[in-house]
Amino acid sequence: MNCAPKYEGSCETSVKTSDDVVYADDFSPEILVETAAVADDHHLRVTFSDGAAVIFDMEPFLRFPLFAPLRDPSIFASVSVSGGVPTWCDGSIDIAPETLRAQGIPQE
Numbered sequence: 001m002n003c004a005p006k007y008e009g010s011c012e013t014s015v016k017t018s019d020d021v022v023y024a025d026d027f028s029p030e031i032l033v034e035t036a037a038v039a040d041d042h043h044l045r046v047t048f049s050d051g052a053a054v055i056f057d058m059e060p061f062l063r064f065p066l067f068a069p070l071r072d073p074s075i076f077a078s079v080s081v082s083g084g085v086p087t088w089c090d091g092s093i094d095i096a097p098e099t100l101r102a103q104g105i106p107q108e
Helices: 059-063 065-071 097-103
Strands: 033-040 043-048 053-057 080-082 085-088 105-107
Touching: 033 080, 033 085, 043 097, 053 097, 059 065, 085 097
Parallel strands: none
Antiparallel strands: 033 043, 043 053, 053 105, 080 085
16 A cells, blocks of 8 residues: 555655654553544544543644645555554554543543
């Protein structure tokens, strides 16, 4: 799958800090994603290993080059879970479960 057919970059595009390193929160093995599916537009319905579920809005993230390929609905719809983390483009794009949990809207 070509993850960036309409974009200058590719799935290998990354967001860099001033020292050219991308940082993420420490991995927390307690928060793992069991399932992730498109809810609508650029929203994900995410279920965690403890049974909690959220709807997460990816729209604010799409302005960052790393996530730009996800503007394409077919690429966004290709979300899968690998190692408890939602991924796209064969793992080249992912989002931390901690971010999903902290910023998602809880569902019942």
